[in-house]
Amino acid sequence: MLEAGDPELIAALLQARPTLRVIVICPARSCAVAQAAVAAGAWDVCYLPVDPLALRQIVARAFNVHALHAAASAAAGGGEEAGGDSGVITAAPEMTQVLRTVSRIARTDVSVLLSGASGTGKELLALHLHAASPRAKGAFVAINCAAIPDTLLESELFGHEKGAFTGAIRTMPGKIEQAAGGTLFLDEIGDVPLPLQVKLLRFLQEHAIERIGGRRPILVDTRIVCATHRDIDQMVADGQFREDLYYRLAQIVVAIPPLAKRPGDALLLARHFVAKFAPVMNPAVRGLAADAIAAIDAHDWPGNVRELENRIKRAIIMADARLITSADLDLVKGAERPTSLRAAREAADRGAIRRALARTEGNISQTARLLGVSRPTLYDLLKSYDLHA
Numbered sequence: 001m002l003e004a005g006d007p008e009l010i011a012a013l014l015q016a017r018p019t020l021r022v023i024v025i026c027p028a029r030s031c032a033v034a035q036a037a038v039a040a041g042a043w044d045v046c047y048l049p050v051d052p053l054a055l056r057q058i059v060a061r062a063f064n065v066h067a068l069h070a071a072a073s074a075a076a077g078g079g080e081e082a083g084g085d086s087g088v089i090t091a092a093p094e095m096t097q098v099l100r101t102v103s104r105i106a107r108t109d110v111s112v113l114l115s116g117a118s119g120t121g122k123e124l125l126a127l128h129l130h131a132a133s134p135r136a137k138g139a140f141v142a143i144n145c146a147a148i149p150d151t152l153l154e155s156e157l158f159g160h161e162k163g164a165f166t167g168a169i170r171t172m173p174g175k176i177e178q179a180a181g182g183t184l185f186l187d188e189i190g191d192v193p194l195p196l197q198v199k200l201l202r203f204l205q206e207h208a209i210e211r212i213g214g215r216r217p218i219l220v221d222t223r224i225v226c227a228t229h230r231d232i233d234q235m236v237a238d239g240q241f242r243e244d245l246y247y248r249l250a251q252i253v254v255a256i257p258p259l260a261k262r263p264g265d266a267l268l269l270a271r272h273f274v275a276k277f278a279p280v281m282n283p284a285v286r287g288l289a290a291d292a293i294a295a296i297d298a299h300d301w302p303g304n305v306r307e308l309e310n311r312i313k314r315a316i317i318m319a320d321a322r323l324i325t326s327a328d329l330d331l332v333k334g335a336e337r338p339t340s341l342r343a344a345r346e347a348a349d350r351g352a353i354r355r356a357l358a359r360t361e362g363n364i365s366q367t368a369r370l371l372g373v374s375r376p377t378l379y380d381l382l383k384s385y386d387l388h389a
């Protein structure tokens with residue numbers, strides 16, 4: 001606890017121990033001191049004369065959040081405090097409930113489907129589940145089914161024997177085999193084409209796979225955890241996804257709330273990312289300015305945690321001062337038009353990509369053709385703008 005917190009001292013403390021909770025005692029009605037302290041990363045402020053009840057509540061809350069993070073991180077196998085590289089960072093009850101569910105499921109054999117919008121942390125949660133499961137010592141292998149062309153997906157998942165097709169110059173085990181004894185995370189499961197869904201179902205029923213060109217089944221002990229941002233129930237109803245596979249894959253569906261529905265998490269994560277990336281990317285940066293904090297609070301985060309992470313990384317690079325501003329974050333308010341050429345171009349790019357994706361119903365090849373770019377360029381654009389097919 002610091003009296004009349006010195007922002008530089010707070011920033012230095014957090015730099016050394018990013019998970020520290022700094023509580024600052026400010027002179028009565030001194031908004032400027034409080035704002036500077038919070039901007040430098042203070043956890044909370046308390047005014048003189050100190051109200052013991054209020055202080056006790058602040059300290060208790062700090063301990064609670066710290067304990068939740070430590071538990072989440074330990075379950076993820078990191079054994080570090082929250083803020084460690086592998087930890088899921090959250091203080092929102094909506095998300096801590098999700099973490100508790102995932103930790104509980106991890107110890108069992110039930111199949112899990114993580115459903116949530118892009119960038120909400122589905123892969124991180126799958127990793128958390130793996131690390132909290134008895135398979136933690138085995139491999140965690142992740143594959144994004146939407147990013148791999150249909151023709152290659154079978155070989156990626158099931159592997160192939162030498163000579164199975166032109167170019168198969170050596171035998172290659174697939175991802176399911178690579179994850180034997182561990183967990184295979186199938187992201188965007190809704191993008192697996194129907195013929196491959198049959199093969200996946202067979203694996204889940206028989207725990208055996210056949211490589212392309214293979215002559216015998218191979219027994220493989222791999223746990224599948226999958227995720228999607230699509231409405232699989234609707235896909236089942238429309239005949240685009242096999243119902244029998246759905247029930248095999250999704251005994252439990254865990255819905256991950258969007259960042260906008262996790263009060264307080266955007267700021268917590270923003271500070272976490274500043275503490276994580278600034279020392280490497282721009283050590284002069286020590287924290288967030290008051291206008292950046294307000295902008296982070298006000299933003300809707302349609303791209304969720306990934307958007308936040310990318311904005312913070314970009315801001316760390318762009319920042320001229322010790323504190324990141326809302327301009328560094330490139331967060332324009334409400335319906336304001338973008339003023340910089342870069343922002344205007346980004347807005348135009350996003351609009352064109354979204355419209356093309358809507359016209360082709362998410363078909364990557366057709367979208368790339370419509371936009372007049374190559375598929376790899378389109379993938380790069382989708383990644384950098386946090387867009388999904």
Ligand SMILES: Nc1ncnc2c1ncn2[C@@H]1O[C@H](COP(=O)(O)OP(=O)(O)OP(=O)(O)O)[C@@H](O)[C@H]1O
Pocket residue numbers: 087088089090116117118119120121122123124125187229269305306309
């Ligand atoms: N709660 C969190 N704490 C810390 N980092 C997080 C958290 N949630 C997400 N991240 C980070 O945000 C980025 C995006 O998360 P992740 O890839 O898990 O999202 P996703 O839902 O799988 O996205 P997509 O559906 O687009 O594949 C990653 O760098 C991840 O480490």
